[in-house]
Amino acid sequence: MHQMDVLLVTSPTASALPLNPALHPWLQGTPHVALLLVRGASGRYYRVAVYAEPTVPAQHAVVVDGATRHTDIMEGWSPHIVDIEVCLDEQQAPLPTKVVRLVERLMDDRMTAMREPNIAQFIAASRDQLPHIVSFTNDGPERVEG
Amino acid sequence: MDPNALKANDAQVSPFKKGRPWLTRMSSACLNVNPQWSPPVQKSMLFLAGVIDGNERIEALPIHAPRGGALLIVKGTSGRWYRIAVTDATGTAEDVSIVVSGATRRTDLTGRGGIDGRPVANLCLHTEADHLPLGDRVSTIAMSLANDRETAMRIPLVAQFIAASREMLVDIGLFTDHGPMPADPFMEPPFDLFDEEPEEEWANEALHDAHEQFMHEAPLDEDEMLYLGEEAAQMREQQAYLADRLACYTVNLMPYVPEVEDIVAEPARPLHDARDAFDEAACMMQDACEHLLLAIQRMREAFRNA
Numbered sequence: 050m051h052q053m054d055v056l057l058v059t060s061p062t063a064s065a066l067p068l069n070p071a072l073h074p075w076l077q078g079t080p081h082v083a084l085l086l087v088r089g090a091s092g093r094y095y096r097v098a099v100y101a102e103p104t105v106p107a108q109h110a111v112v113v114d115g116a117t118r119h120t121d122i123m124e125g126w127s128p129h130i131v132d133i134e135v136c137l138d139e140q141q142a143p144l145p146t147k148v149v150r151l152v153e154r155l156m157d158d159r160m161t162a163m164r165e166p167n168i169a170q171f172i173a174a175s176r177d178q179l180p181h182i183v184s185f186t187n188d189g190p191e192r193v194e195g
Numbered sequence: 196m197d198p199n200a201l202k203a204n205d206a207q208v209s210p211f212k213k214g215r216p217w218l219t220r221m222s223s224a225c226l227n228v229n230p231q232w233s234p235p236v237q238k239s240m241l242f243l244a245g246v247i248d249g250n251e252r253i254e255a256l257p258i259h260a261p262r263g264g265a266l267l268i269v270k271g272t273s274g275r276w277y278r279i280a281v282t283d284a285t286g287t288a289e290d291v292s293i294v295v296s297g298a299t300r301r302t303d304l305t306g307r308g309g310i311d312g313r314p315v316a317n318l319c320l321h322t323e324a325d326h327l328p329l330g331d332r333v334s335t336i337a338m339s340l341a342n343d344r345e346t347a348m349r350i351p352l353v354a355q356f357i358a359a360s361r362e363m364l365v366d367i368g369l370f371t372d373h374g375p376m377p378a379d380p381f382m383e384p385p386f387d388l389f390d391e392e393p394e395e396e397w398a399n400e401a402l403h404d405a406h407e408q409f410m411h412e413a414p415l416d417e418d419e420m421l422y423l424g425e426e427a428a429q430m431r432e433q434q435a436y437l438a439d440r441l442a443c444y445t446v447n448l449m450p451y452v453p454e455v456e457d458i459v460a461e462p463a464r465p466l467h468d469a470r471d472a473f474d475e476a477a478c479m480m481q482d483a484c485e486h487l488l489l490a491i492q493r494m495r496e497a498f499r500n501a
Contacts, residue, residue, distance in 0.1 A: 091358065162358035163367075163375050166351035173273060173347035173357040182348075190348050 083148065086122065089158030091172045094122040095133070097155070099148055109144055111137060111151065115185075117176040128180035133171055134187055225255035229263030229286055232329075236288045239330025240265075246334045252341040256305070262286035265333065268304060271343030273357045277318075278304040279340075281333055288329050295320045295336060297370075299361040314364040318356060319371040 083099040094116050101109040113133045116122040121129040135154075137147045154161045162169035167185040174182065174190075182190045226247075228240045247253050247267070258266045260282060267279040277297045284290040295318045298304045303315050320339075322332045339346045340353075347354035352370040359367060359375070367375040 090360075159358055159360050159363065162355055163363070166354060166374075169351060169354035169358040170347055173344055173354040175272070175344050178344065178348070189351070 085148075085152060087152055087155045089155055089172075090160075091158050091162075093117060093158060093172055094119055095155045095158075096122050096130075097148065097152060099144070101144065111135070111148065113151070113155070115171050117179070121176075129176060131171065131174075131179050131182050132184035134167055134184060135165075225257045226265045227258060227260040227263050229261075229283065229288070231286055232263060232288045236328045236330065239328035239334075241330070243330035243334045243337075246337060250338070250341055253337050263288065267333070267337055268301065269337050269340045270301075271340055271357075272345075273343050273347075275299060275343060275357055276301045276304055277340045277343075279333060279336060281329070291329055293321075293333060293336065295340070297356050298364065314361045316356065316359075316364050316367045316375070317369045318352060319369060320350070320352075 082101045083097075085097040085099075087095040087097060089095060096114045096116075098112045098114075099109065100112070113135045114122065114130050115133045116127075116130045118129070121127055124130070135151060137151060142150075158168055158172060162172055165187075167187055167189075170190055171185045174185075181193050183193055184191045226240055226244055228237055230237075232240075243265070247255050252270045252272075254268050256266045256268060258264060262283045263286065264283055265279070265281040267281075269277040269279065271277060275297055276299070277295060280292075280294045280296070282292050282294075284292070296304060296315050297318055298313075298315045300314075303313055320336060322335050324332065324335065327335075343353055343357065347357055352372060352374075355375060356370045366377065369376045
């Protein structure tokens with residue numbers, strides 16, 4: 050992980066990371082087991098939060114948020130952070146392996162964008178556009194209502 | 196309709212283009228309107244001329260198209276460049292092809308030759324309003340591309356083009372709704388339309404690379420500024436200045452560089468002196484850029500360690 054220039058966030062502030070309640074209501078209050086900060090080849094920042102229920106091993110969730118600036122992504126939740134829909138590798142593999150594959154895809158985000166249009170749209174969007182967008186889904190950007 | 200009507204529009208240039216002779220020269224007068232086209236089509240071309248003159252991001256280049264056509268260069272808000280080549284095969288405006296190509300640098304689009312091996316890709320774009328006259332359709336495409344960041348939110352292939360690096364564009368021939376595709380020889384744009392030799396390019400790859408590096412290095416943010424204090428503020432100013440200068444120099448066409456233009460205006464100094472001066476300035480700029488980048492990266496490292 051260290052060789053891949055990925056920052057494992059361990060500070061107490063980061064562990065109290067608030068999420069967008071409108072998007073992830075079921076995860077509120079659930080402690081995450083890993084929080085990774087990734088800088089893509091495009092210069093965009095990604096925050097990968099892995100949530101897992103210790104008592105039920107098969108239950109887990111991986112939330113990816115993106116921002117244009119390092120300070121934005123470390124803020125927790127701000128208008129300049131957007132949720133990015135990602136698909137985990139469907140092959141039978143342990144969760145850490147799937148997360149590492151995801152991180153690799155995000156590090157090489159320009160190339161990933163050629164296969165996943167929502168990543169491309171996130172890279173193409175300017176910082177000023179991000180407050181008007183809630184999430185980049187496979188069906189296009191989901192805009193803020195109103 | 197008087198075919199010269201478009202030329203009259205040349206005088207009504209936007210304020211942005213007025214102080215820039217290289218833009219007024221490439222104005223809407225470069226549109227080739229076939230007098231045999233129907234009045235609605237001719238009128239729509241007048242509308243296109245108005246769009247070109249009123250939008251600082253859209254220019255028309257001179258072309259040789261006796262049956263009518265146009266060659267537009269558009270700079271998107273993302274900084275990407277687009278070329279819209281309009282050709283009429285029959286001279287009746289019924290069999291018109293509109294080919295949209297994109298690149299990271301303007302010079303990639305205005306040079307001669309095909310797209311094979313060049314960092315240029317075609318974009319499979321079409322308007323939903325095919326029933327509209329030619330000029331209206333081209334205007335729609337041009338304005339959408341001028342605001343490409345917003346267009347990318349509706350059209351994923353535009354987003355993929357913006358996300359692709361220059362190196363990746365060499366291997367990509369076409370961006371479609373189904374993703375990027377390798378080069379398609381049938382989609383070659385009509386490069387023969389140029390009726391004059393392109394202006395001499397001062398290829399300075401090292402400077403281009405320095406500029407690319409600059410664009411990838413994010414500016415110092417507020418936290419870093421707070422930590423690093425006044426020195427960082429000065430560095431940020433320098434970075435902004437250098438990025439601006441580099442953007443100016445990397446265009447690589449002499450008329451775009453005011454300093455060089457001033458030198459050329461001096462009759463006593465031959466042109467090659469001006470070129471030497473430009474090359475020297477480019478080298479200095481590249482050195483300054485490299486030093487500053489290194490300094491920024493060191494400061495950033497110090498900030499992270501702290």
